Amino acid sequence: MSTFLAKVSSPQMDPRNHLVRPTIVVSRCLGFQRCRYDGRLIYSELVCFLKPYVRYIYVCPEMSIGLGVPREPVKIIEKNNSYHMIQTTTGLDLTYKMNTFAEHFLGNLLHHGIDGFIFKSRSPSCGIYDTKIHMSSGDICFGYGLFAKLAMEYFPKLPIEDELRLRNKFHCQRFLGRLFKRVINIV
Ligand code: SF4
Secondary structure, eight states: OHHHHHHHOOGGGOGGGTOOOOEEEEETTTTTOOOSTTOOOOOOHHHHHHTTTSEEEEEOHHHHTTOOSSOOOEEEEEETTEEEEEETTTTEEOHHHHHHHHHHHHHHHTTTTOOEEEEOTTOTTTOSSOEEEEOTTSOEEEEOOHHHHHHHHHOTTSOEEETTGGGSHHHHHHHHHHHHHHHHHHO
């Protein structure tokens, strides 16, 4: 990965060349704040590498709906074909709070020239492919976190990835290509 990222840092991506920087919405726990339920910070090589080349808007949806750190973890549970965010130890249903926050936050972003998203994988809020969904049948499926699902609906044409998939060279190249192409086309 390091070799690949070194190749990506061409003079055209050097901020000293005044290239307009893409704006990326990023999960706050990816190196910006210890906001996970267990207080851990997650390191992403790509998120760290991109800092001089992009403008980050970071968000922690769970803290934004009032959950503290540390906190009891939440899960996505399917009931009657709809998905609920439940804090299992307290039984609290946070679905309405999370969806309301996401609609407000993402709605505001519609007017701010966002170019892409990097989310934390597996999260009930931020996961984009691999969040555990606890089905009423007792099965486990994998899908989206509530916040990320709405982000994909609000911004269907933008590159949206998670930090785990971005460790893969193919996904990383495709994400960066789409991201910087947007900026180059706008300039
Ligand atoms: S995955 Fe999302 S909700 Fe969870 S701590 Fe990170 S930013 Fe917050």
